[in-house]
Amino acid sequence: MKITKAELETVAVKPQQYPPEDLPEVAFVGRSNVGKSSLLNFLTGRKNLARVSGSPGKTRTINFYLINDALRIVDLPGYGYAKVSRETTAGWDTMMASFFEKRGTLKAVVQLVDIRHEPTALDVQMYEYLRGCGLDGIVVATKADKVSGNERQRNMAAIRKKLGLTKEDLLIPVSSLKRTGADQLLEAIEAAIR
Secondary structure, three states: OOOOOEEEEEEEOOHHHOOOOOOOEEEEEEEOOOOHHHHHHHHHOOOOOOOOOOOOOOOOOEEEEEEOOOEEEEEOOOEOOOOOOHHHHHHHHHHHHHHHHHOOOEEEEEEEEEOOOOOOHHHHHHHHHHHHOOOOOEEEEEOHHHOOHHHHHHHHHHHHHHHOOOOOOEEEEOEOOOOEOHHHHHHHHHHHHO
16 A cells, blocks of 8 residues: 555544544554654655644544545544543543444554553553454554664564464554654555455
8 A cells, every 4th residue: 555645634522523434444542652643644654744742642632534535544642641631531531432432434443552662551451442342453563763673573572462462463663763664554554444
């Protein structure tokens, strides 16, 4: 898959604001500050498609991006950022649960984890939740440029173990800075929407 066209289609906080269920969708989810916006910009070749912020927890809506007029990439709010109020995070949880459980065109969820750190309890909880919804299988280890080759292999093994990934589950190291890993991720997305 090659992305030639990408644009923000809809910003939503409730199901009534979602676009029609007429195209396959792949959602991206991860802890705040895991590099989700940078990855989306890298994948789409658009520098400012998703807003990159220096302060975590800025994505507070569900953002639908129309890709090649044939697919939607859905950017979900980051989780696990302590400086965001409990009321706000409870609202995000409800919004995301509703999206995962009721969106008929959702084909896959790409979960992002930081390759430099072992997945947190929230990462594990999210992966188990996705598995329960039948949406597990694609995990991206971001910031792959920040670790050496040996460290990368060790950290990838630790991520696999902590999340309980099977051999069939994809774990893709990606670096938005070094521009690596996009081809494998786009192939996985293409396979998921077939």
